[in-house]
Amino acid sequence: MKRLRRCIRWTAMLLILVLLMGWLTCDLWRPAMGRYLVVGQPLQESVDYVYVLGGGIETRPYVAAEVYRKGFCDELLLPGTADLGKTATPLGFNYDLLTRDILLLREVDAERITFVGKSANSTRDEAVALVKFFAGLQRMRESDEVTIAIVTNDFHTRRTKLIFEEIRNSSSAGNLNFRYIAAPTDGFGPENWWKHEVGCRTYLLEYLKLLYTIVV
Amino acid sequence: MRSAPVAHAIASHAPSSPENGDSQERTRRTRGMKTWLWRCGGLLILFVAVAAIHPLPLTLMAQCLVVDEVVIEADAVVVSGGQACHEVAVEHVLRAKNQQILFTACLPNRLERDGVVPMRSETALEFYRSRGLPDDKLVMVADEMASLRESFAAIGNYLEQHDQAAILVCSEFASRRMRWKINQACSGTQARRFYVNSISDPLVPRDGWWKTRHGLRAFCDQSLSLIMCWLYRSSREEWRLRTNEEFTNAAVVEDGAR
Numbered sequence: 001m002k003r004l005r006r007c008i009r010w011t012a013m014l015l016i017l018v019l020l021m022g023w024l025t026c027d028l029w030r031p032a033m034g035r036y037l038v039v040g041q042p043l044q045e046s047v048d049y050v051y052v053l054g055g056g057i058e059t060r061p062y063v064a065a066e067v068y069r070k071g072f073c074d075e076l077l078l079p080g081t082a083d084l085g086k087t088a089t090p091l092g093f094n095y096d097l098l099t100r101d102i103l104l105l106r107e108v109d110a111e112r113i114t115f116v117g118k119s120a121n122s123t124r125d126e127a128v129a130l131v132k133f134f135a136g137l138q139r140m141r142e143s144d145e146v147t148i149a150i151v152t153n154d155f156h157t158r159r160t161k162l163i164f165e166e167i168r169n170s171s172s173a174g175n176l177n178f179r180y181i182a183a184p185t186d187g188f189g190p191e192n193w194w195k196h197e198v199g200c201r202t203y204l205l206e207y208l209k210l211l212y213t214i215v216v
Numbered sequence: 217m218r219s220a221p222v223a224h225a226i227a228s229h230a231p232s233s234p235e236n237g238d239s240q241e242r243t244r245r246t247r248g249m250k251t252w253l254w255r256c257g258g259l260l261i262l263f264v265a266v267a268a269i270h271p272l273p274l275t276l277m278a279q280c281l282v283v284d285e286v287v288i289e290a291d292a293v294v295v296s297g298g299q300a301c302h303e304v305a306v307e308h309v310l311r312a313k314n315q316q317i318l319f320t321a322c323l324p325n326r327l328e329r330d331g332v333v334p335m336r337s338e339t340a341l342e343f344y345r346s347r348g349l350p351d352d353k354l355v356m357v358a359d360e361m362a363s364l365r366e367s368f369a370a371i372g373n374y375l376e377q378h379d380q381a382a383i384l385v386c387s388e389f390a391s392r393r394m395r396w397k398i399n400q401a402c403s404g405t406q407a408r409r410f411y412v413n414s415i416s417d418p419l420v421p422r423d424g425w426w427k428t429r430h431g432l433r434a435f436c437d438q439s440l441s442l443i444m445c446w447l448y449r450s451s452r453e454e455w456r457l458r459t460n461e462e463f464t465n466a467a468v469v470e471d472g473a474r
Contacts (some may be wrong), residue, residue: 003248006248007248007249007252011252042465042466042467042468042469043467043468043469044468044469057327058325058326058327059458059463062326062460062463063463063466063467064467066460066463066464066466066467066468067467067468070464070467070468072467072468091298091299091302091339091340091343092298092299093333098327098332098333101332102327102330102332105330105332121430122429151467154466181466181467182466183463183466184458184462184463184466185458186326186455186456186457186458187455187456187457195451196448197444197445197447197448197451198444200444200447200448201437201440201441201444204440205436205437205440208436208440
């Protein structure tokens with residue numbers, strides 16, 4: 001009983017100490033936590049393709065269009081199919097179609113946009129669709145090195161990198177080189193995510209998803 | 217001369233040297249720590265085993281997210297959710313002849329501002345009309361709302377002014393969060409005018425959410441949202457849209473590669 005009490009006392013003290021240290025150093029670890037998730041960088045040289053991941057509809061297509069407009073790529077790839085409008089509900093939109101509409105609005109030529117495969121529900125599906133798309137193209141040009149810039153939101157880049165490189169390595173598509181572009185999110189970013197309800201939810205959920213990706 | 221038991225007691229308590237005493241203390245602490253680790257591990261294994269045999273613990277976890285209130289009498293319907301929630305709201309209004317749908321318009325997001333998609337309130341209005349609801353059943357309470365809390369506050373005011381009560385139709389896993397948001401946004405008398413009516417999602421069943429990735433994602437998302445809703449109960453969202461320059465800076469370093 002004495003030992004139990006001592007153990008509880010020590011645990012409580014340790015917990016209080018950890019919380020206190022966490023509170024005192026929060027200006028250090030919160031931005032660091034945000035920055036850890038971001039591995040994307042702006043492009044410094046041209047790439048062969050830009051692949052815009054689904055979701056983040058208000059930011060990702062805008063950044064992809066900027067890459068095109070500045071002359072850093074000629075071809076844009078989107079997940080999903082050209083069989084558009086089928087999944088849209090009266091109150092919802094088909095996000096593949098919307099992404100294309102935004103790109104067109106931002107002066108991307110329609111013939112420069114290609115859909116790589118069936119609609120994807122996750123980042124992994126999108127990676128698989130991309131690798132399959134290039135596996136189809138490889139028959140035509142087997143030895144070519146292809147550089148693809150993947151556009152996604154800043155907090156999503158680390159998980160995207162993990163998944164895309166895993167899929168590439170497991171499917172022997174070694175000639176695909178990936179670059180990652182971090183599209184900024186409206187309202188919050190790695191430096192202030194904890195100040196917003198949505199930002200906090202987004203970053204913590206992303207950590208859960210990252211953990212799930214690593215473990216499973 | 218000491219008697220034998222006393223001598224034994226002294227021998228067992230008095231360390232022969234300081235080093236020996238320290239090591240004994242360390243051993244005792246390590247053993248205590250190990251015991252606690254075993255206990256925690258045991259509890260975790262027990263939880264997993266119970267969850268594997270019977271889904272009750274996981275169902276109870278989902279139950280924490282759900283509120284479904286008995287509607288006594290309602291004059292209006294408010295929707296917070298997707299297609300299925302709007303369908304249910306229309307059914308409510310068509311069934312009860314004297315009910316109206318109350319809604320608010322939000323500040324335009326980038327896509328609405330750029331004209332890529334119509335305003336959400338317009339899309340909703342069009343949908344209700346297509347389902348046969350006349351315009352006198354559709355009441356816009358306020359516009360340019362920046363957040364859900366502001367919307368609930370505006371609707372709460374409207375309900376109080378008109379001495380009405382409303383059913384809030386939302387998805388099952390979001391229902392407790394919606395109740396909290398209402399309680400945060402409205403005064404006590406206004407909040408009591410809402411009845412939360414949660415709609416179950418066949419893709420995320422309460423008694424099987426852990427079986428699919430979609431269900432897992434929905435559960436984690438809604439649980440975190442609920443926690444954040446409580447943590448940020450008194451904060452005001454200040455939303456700033458990114459500029460084109462920020463998009464360019466994020467995309468490329470210099471101009472004119474082509």
